[in-house]
Amino acid sequence: xxxxxxxxxxxxxxxxxxNITCSHNNIxxxxxxxxxxxxxxxxxxxxxxxxKTKVTNEVASLFxxxxxxxxxxxxxxxxxxxxxxxxxxxxxFSGGYNKLxxxxxxxxxxxx
Amino acid sequence: xxxxxxSPRHKVTETGTPVTLRxxxxxxxxxxxxxxxxxxxxxxxxxxxxxxxxxDKGEVSDGYSVSRSKTEDFLLTxxxxxxxxTSVYFCAIxxxxxxxxxxxxxxxxxxxTVL
Numbered sequence: 001x002x003x004x005x006x007x008x009x010x011x012x013x014x015x016x017x018x019n020i021t022c023s024h025n026n027i028x029x030x031x032x033x034x035x036x037x038x039x040x041x042x043x044x045x046x047x048x049x050x051x052k053t054k055v056t057n058e059v060a061s062l063f064x065x066x067x068x069x070x071x072x073x074x075x076x077x078x079x080x081x082x083x084x085x086x087x088x089x090x091x092x093f094s095g096g097y098n099k100l101x102x103x104x105x106x107x108x109x110x111x112x
Numbered sequence: 113x114x115x116x117x118x119s120p121r122h123k124v125t126e127t128g129t130p131v132t133l134r135x136x137x138x139x140x141x142x143x144x145x146x147x148x149x150x151x152x153x154x155x156x157x158x159x160x161x162x163x164x165x166x167x168d169k170g171e172v173s174d175g176y177s178v179s180r181s182k183t184e185d186f187l188l189t190x191x192x193x194x195x196x197x198t199s200v201y202f203c204a205i206x207x208x209x210x211x212x213x214x215x216x217x218x219x220x221x222x223x224x225t226v227l
Contacts, residue, residue: 043218
């Protein structure tokens with residue numbers, strides 16, 4: 001199973017760009033990279049997913065280098081409401097099912 | 113919340129008693145999952161289901177059983193609860209075919225305390 005490594009915590013200030021990097025050295029050919037966000041007392045919420053190069057949606061961008069051994073979630077101009085735990089996941093497609101392995105996540109604190 | 117509800121939302125029970133948590137979806141999705149979340153561990157998969165009466169174990173399945181008698185309901189049972197099973201339990205559904213691009217949507221969680 002591909003495992004991921006992320007920083008335990010990060011701090012930022014309102015209006016700044018935040019980049020959270022995740023390493024996944026054992027990623028397999030069929031694996032996609034997915035990021036989730038979790039607020040206290042809520043379930044994780046899907047943010048973005050990618051396979052290679054760059055993916056952008058209305059809330060974030062995901063950068064994946066050619067070797068796919070790492071990925072970077074970029075949050076532009078963060079606000080206080082972006083304070084949350086962010087999880088990087090690499091899914092292992094096996095037996096027709098995508099098994100997602102959650103790590104401990106990165107706790108992002110955005111300050112005024 | 114993608115039409116996912118969990119019941120109960122909070123429960124306190126005693127060691128040795130059986131406990132059943134229910135996950136209900138209104139989306140008619142094939143795949144459903146149970147996770148537990150503990151400080152420092154992120155979310156860990158307990159069991160998952162890929163169809164009615166089709167279930168399999170996740171990474172922390174010991175002490176838990178599941179059942180899925182209809183598409184919309186996925187039940188998690190602790191046959192004899194222990195204090196180590198005190199945790200927050202999340203149910204999730206996935207929107208795709210279970211493949212590499214699958215996206216999971218999570219319920220609001222159930223906080224279980226075993227005394």
